[in-house]
Amino acid sequence: SGSGVDTTLAPGAAGLFTDIGGGFDPLDEVGLAGRIRINALVVPEQGGALWRLRDGLGAATPGPGGFAAHLTSLASSLSAPRTQVSGGLSIGARSLSGFASDIASLQSVARLGAESGTAFATARSDTLRSALLRDGVDTDQEMQNLLLIEQAYAANAKVVQTVDDMIKILLGL
Structure with missing residues (x-):
């Protein structure tokens, strides 16, 4: 809600993405990936209505069906470059998709490193086993x-x- 995208929300109210239903607390970001949820105001199964995506989460009644200004603003907000304040990614402003690709890249590097470490450990184990069988007691x-x-x-x-x-x-x- 702090982005100013949804002008129908009260200050401090949770936006489209919530921290288990509440607003995001920057002092409690560890584990956020497991707690992030879509605001119940837009989930029909939880008593919400999809028209709030178009008209704003705090809108009292549905607006005209062709009104897309709020959706356009939301899409622009997601693609707008932002500078990270935590997380250990490279410095610079990026859009949401840029952040996602940086995280995917870091995960790929970590996976390749783990696979390389596993291959090295397996080769080392095989070499030691061969040396033991050659020089040790069969x-x-x-x-x-x-x-x-x-x-x-x-x-x-x-x-x-x-x-x-x-x-x-x-x-x-």
Whole structure:
């Protein structure tokens, strides 16, 4: 409402976009994206009327159907360049679409950075795993070797037992 676009609103009243139904508090901007709403005065399901977009949120009655001055003013306000006061975007005046494209660009850069970090971490993990398998103990191979040794030991124990039995028979004669 502070933009002066809707002259039908009382000073301090919430405009078309609200902070959960109320006016925007510049000291409470963190989390605004999750709280922003369309003013209930223009939402028919909430008791509002769409003609208020054309005639103003504070209009008491609908005006003529072809009156578009308020809508034109609203569109001009959204496309008018403004300078940001927070948010960490590059300095300069931009329209709403300019701000949106800057935010989308920052998100793309952050996503690419995260993907690059993930790819690096995966490559590093694969390299470390390969080095560990190459230089470390391969437990599968060691278990196979242990089973072979156990089988050989069991076979040798049977041979020794058979030889012992044969010696006992020979001494018993």
